[in-house]
Amino acid sequence: MDDDTWFAGTDNMGLWMISRSGDSINARSVGDTLFMNTNIPALNAGPERTLTIATKELGAVKVKFSADFSEMFITGRYDVTSGLPDNNVRTIFTDREENLWIGLYTSGLAAVTTNAFTFCRPESDKEITYIGRAGTQVVAGTRSGLFDFDPLTGNFTRYRNIAARTGGSGITSWSADDPGNIWIGTAGDGLWLMKPDGNLKQFYRSGSPGRNHINSVAVENNNVWLGTSDGVVLLDRETGVQKSVYTTMELLPHNFISQVVVNRDGEVLVATKSDRLCYIHVTGGVRTEGEFMEGRLVNDIISISVAHDRSVCAGTKGNGLFLFAADTLLNYTEDDGLLNNFCYSAMIASDGRIWTGHQKGFSIINPATGSVRSYSTDFGVRGDCLSNALAQLPDGTVCVGTTDGLVVYNPSLEPDSIIAPQAEIISVVINNVVYPYRESYNLPYRKSYTVKVNYAGIFLRDPLNVVYRTRLDKDEQWGEITGDRSVAYSGLRDGHYQFSVEALTRDDPESATIASFDLVIQKPVTDRWWFLLSVLALIAGVVYIIVRLRERAHRKQREYLESELQKRTAEVNEQKEELAQKNLDITESIKYAKRIQSSVLPDIARLNTVFREAFVFFQPRDIVSGDFYWFDWVDKDRFIVVCSDSTGHGVPGAFMSMIGTALLQDIITVKKIIRPSQILHELDRQIFSTLNQNQELEASNDGMDIVVCEFNMATRQLVFSSAMRPVILVIDGVQHYVRGNRSSVGGESVSEKFYDDQEYHLREGDMVFLFTDGYCDQFGGPGGKKMKISRLKTLIDDISPMSAADQYREVKGFFFEWMGEGDQVDDVLFMGMRV
CATH class of the missing domain: 2.40.10.480 (Thrombin, subunit H)
Incomplete structure (x- = not known):
């Protein structure tokens, strides 16, 4: 027990304590009244001065000594009343889980895995059909009578034979209440009531024999x-x-x-x-x-229990136990670990666990973890559990009535902590060859391996409650919890693996032990570092040689190309100079053509001598323009103004403008045609005739969009005719947008082209605006959009009150601001005249 105290068991002389005090050693008998003349073959010392004593007549006795070893207290007894086959104990041993192992002389080996269970048997009438509390007294009912029962000591006292006083048919059910009344159901004599003072009277009897057989109260x-x-x-x-x-x-x-x-x-x-x-x-x-309870047999509920949270469990005759929790229905059977599918009693305890009784034992279900533990004859249960003989007392103690007394469970005696199962790897099977366990396995390269690992979790307290989870590599997640004791992996290729198995219990998945080993499958020769290094060195040498050869070829190629490039550069420079000279010649020719075109166009200054004020914004896209204007007097009162947009721009457009100018001069000044619509008809005819004189060539579609205005300066009468071009008039400050006819002059030969005259009477200060489509079609502004006629109308509204000089600046400025950094898309002609 300590360095100065020892205990010894003797043959037929009981228990002795040997103590040392200084140089003297003393021995004295301990527990004379209990162990006198007792054969004690084995002792087992425990913590805190506890000692378990194996005896040949009394079973095993657990005692605890005071601090000075002067007093001894019995804390536990293990004998036939506790479930041992007999009391002849030969040896005892406590393992790492603190299980007590008891070796018997003739009846094998027994294990005490918990002190929370005790087996209590009365000397007679052992079939306990009821356990409950009448007032403050715990009572145990049988088929014939009633005991007072003390759960702490396990003693049955004060037996009362009641069956003879209740008609003699036998007692089938019991119930006790808080005032201490005991309600007694019989097999044919109705219901009886026994008051706390012992007074017994019949409380109910029916005229129906079946209703006098009371199975439950x-x-x-x-x-x-x-x-x-x-x-x-x-x-x-x-x-x-x-x-x-x-x-x-x-x-x-x-x-x-x-x-x-x-x-x-x-x-x-x-x-x-x-x-x-x-x-x-x-x-x-x-x-x-509730949901339907489905099973192998017709469902017959023989026991039922309700929890505080309204969960309901129902024990059946052959279909196991059903649990109704919230909206979920669960069914527990032998396949889930129940001892038997016939559940004669059922109870939901205060901790949420479900107890159910069977023949030769009982089961405990933990819905929170899904674990099911069964207790049978190997646990010490000798009798069958009786119908609905199952109860939990206020202190948490659970009593199970059987045909051989009571099984009493005291949860306060459960250990505070349970040692986790010890995980052990039994063997490793590699490609059907069994190898004993070792910490690492080094395998040569193969295309793939199949590895099976056999393992176990040593948990002697409850071996059926051990479960496992495994993983093959330390970086992987653990697998699902399972009761399987082996796992196989196929198709393992080269690499470093670490296998681990974790042994745990269903009730406590957080406590576990781990066993593991390393598995190394060598890489193929082609993946070894030295092989890869040699291959890399060889590749580097080959690459070096190839690079040097290519460099030499590239150098020769470069020298040849440089020589050829110098020759080609000289030729290109010569051609460039020739093209530059030709471009200069062409540009000079076009500039000269511009001077010719400018000389043909009338002087803009003449407009200011005819009108109160006027402006012309003329902006060719290229050097020469396809847009042109023409004006002249036809008599002393009438003045003709023409604004035209010829097909194309640049040199082709300039040719058309020259033709147009010449034809207008001939029509108006020579032929004396001065009516605007007649001018357009004659111009259309002559353009088509002029451009199609050579019938062998393809017919020309060239023409022009043109507006011809006749101003009577004496009467301020405006007559104009338009081919495809609108005219904008500002009369009394109000803008009028006047569309032209929908036929161009020239172009395609159409048998009927219609040009009409439109007349307006102008007042002094009114404005007339003529323009070609190059102004409205210009792209620019925000988003690079087309200007369109709507913006032009807005511009005219803004500038019409201004002077002609200011109008010119605004028209020109707005155009270039809208165009921005973009390119001009067409020739532009914009004319404004105030009468």
Whole structure:
């Protein structure tokens, strides 16, 4: 126990303590009254001065000593009453999980994995069909009578034989309430009530034999509910008067009722043959609700329980246990770990776990983790669990009634922490060859390997509750939790792998241990560093030689090209000079043509002698223009003004403008045709005739858009005729946009072209604007858009009140501002005259 204290077990002389004090050693007998003349073959020392003693007659006894070892206290006993096959213990041992292993002389090996369970048996009448609390006293009911029971000591006391006093048919159900009343259901003699003082009287008896066979009793504030072999009976708690009877006539699924439990005040849940939950309310009657419970057999609910959160569990006869939680229905069967699919009792404990009783054992379900643990004969359970003999006391203690006494579970005795399972790798199978476990495996290169790993989690406390998760590389996520004890990987190629397996329990997935090993599959020779380095060196040498050869070829090629380039450069320079001279000659010719064209056009200054004021904005796109103007007197009062846009621009346009000017001179001054519409008709005819004299050549489509205005300066009468060009008049400050005829002069030969005269009477100060389409078609402004006629109209509205000189500056300035850095798209002619 410590450096100065030892204990020794003897043959038939009990337990001795040996202590050292200075140079002297003393020995004395310990626990004379308990271990006198006892054979003690083994001892096991524990922490905090605890000692477990193996005896040949008393089983194993666990004791604890005071600080000075002067007093000894018994803290646990393990014998036949606790589940041992017999009391003849030979050896004991405590493992790393603090499980106590007990070796028996003739009955094998037993393990104590928890101190929270105890087995309590009365000396007689051992079939415990009910456990509950009457007032403050815990009572245990049997088929014949009633015990007082102390869960702390496990003692059954004060047995009362009641079956003989209740008609002799036998007791089938019990219920106890807070005032201490005990309600007793019988197999044929109705319901009896025993008061706290022991007074026993019959509380209810029916004229129907089936309703006198009471399988379950549920007591609430004002009502007593009876589950019978012929429906559910509702009684008044004070008077015993029958309030209602519910059978299949009232839509009850079946008349045989296994259990009734209170769901809330005035309502019970009924366990019977039904595939849905069945409720009965004192005012609403029978109703079924919830999802359908489907199983292998016809669904027969024989036990039922309601939790504080209104979750419901239903134990069935052959279909396992169903749990209704919120909107979810879960079914637990033998496939999920239940000991048996016949669940004779069911209860949802305060911690959320579900207890259910079977033949030869019971199961505990933890819905939070999905784990199911079963306890059977190997755990020490000797009897069968009885119908609905399952209860939880206020302190959390759970009692399970069996045909061989009670199994009592005290959660306060569970260990604070549980050591995680020990993960162990058993073997590694590589390409069907089994290798023992080692920390690393180094494999030669192959195209692929198949590796299977066998492992286990050592957890002697509950080996069936061990689960695993694995991963092949340390950087991967863990796999799904599974109960499988092996995993296989196929198609593994070269690389460094690390396999890890984690052993844990379903109840505590956060606590785990890990076992691992490294697996290295060598790379192929072609992927080794020295091979790659050699290949790189060879490639570098070949590349160097190729580069040097190409450099020499490139040098020769460059020298040849430089020589050829010098020759070609000389030829290009010579051609450039020749083209420059020709371009200069052409440009000089065009400039001379401009002087000729300018000499043909009338002097703009003459307009200011005829009109109050006038301006002409003339802007050829190239040196010479296709747009032209013409004006002259035809008599002392009438003055003709022409604004024309010939086909094309540059030199072709200039030719057309020269032809147009010559033809107008001939028509107006020689032939004396002065009416604007007649001038256009005659001009159209002569242009077509002039441009199509040589019939062998292709017919010409050249022509012009033109407006001819006749001003009577004496009367201020304006007569004009237009081919495709509009005229803008500003009369009394109001702008008038006048369209022309839709036929050009010249161009295609059309048999009927119509040019009419339009007349306007002008007042002094009115403006007449003539222009070609080059002004409105210019691109520019924001976004590089076309100017269009709408902007021109706005411009004329703005400038019409100005003087002609200012108008000229505004028209010119607006045009160049709109054009910006862009190119001029056409010749521009803009004329303005104020009468």
